[in-house]
Amino acid sequence: MGLDLRICPACGDRADRPVVAGAVVTCAKCGHEWPFRKLPLFALTGPSGAGKSTMGPLLADRFGGDVVVLDQDILWIRALHDDTAEFRAIWLRMAAMLHQNGRPVVLCGTVAPPEFEPLPERAFFSDIHYLALVGSPSSLRARLRARPAWREWDEQRIDEMLEFNDWLRKSAPELGVDLFDTTDVTREATADHVEKWIRARLP
Incomplete structure (x- = not known):
């Protein structure tokens, strides 16, 4: 098989x-x-700058192999830039394949339920749990402006990300997304919260 x-x-x-x-x-x-094996998928989402990528190595260390922690940006290649639905579908297929090894996947990346739930590959998961890390507009703007030049965060892109942050905050209840504001929270405290959130939902 x-x-x-x-x-x-x-x-x-x-x-x-x-x-x-x-x-x-x-x-x-x-x-x-x-x-x-039909396992839950954990989507650690939120706007850029809220701390998703920072959580990756911290969570991988804390779970010690009980779950697989992945950063979705690793597959954000130019060939997929114009087909975001296929990009999301590839990640669901990848996560479902990893689940056949018996370990749930935590996928860190900017995504929202409307981008995963309608896809045919959604049927491979018992649940998809969404936790969005968000922040105040001023904190996110400062973090994104401080990023290296190669990441190309100009003011237009930053404004678009702040709009996504605002939309997530307003839409979370109806989307079934849990929120955690990282504005004035340390990395370790954020990791504590995310770890507890995941462990409470593990099979």
Whole structure:
């Protein structure tokens, strides 16, 4: 059996829209059924500058292999810039593949439920839990302005990110997103909160 849950281990057909019932995948072509590990995915989201990337190594150290912590920007290559839906789908397929090793994935990156929930790959997860790190506009602006030049944070990009920060704050309740404001919180205290949030939702 392969790790790519879209590919039937019996006939080799690849499904663009997987047929999933519970923790069983059914091949639409040959009817073969096979079980898979259906685990929760943890999306640590929020605007740039709120502390997501900083949390990555801290969480990886704290969980010691109990979960896999990934930064989604590692696959944000130029070929995917114009197809964000495919970018999100690739990450869901990657996380589902890693879940077959028995360890849940914590994905750190700017994402919102409307970008994950409609995708066919959403069926591979028991839940997707969203925690957004947010900050005050002034703190985020200062952090983004201080970033190295190669990251290309001009004022227009910063304004767009502050709009996303504001939208997340207002929309979180209806989206089912938990919020944590990092404006005046240390890295360690933020990691404490995120770790506790994840552990409370582990299977």
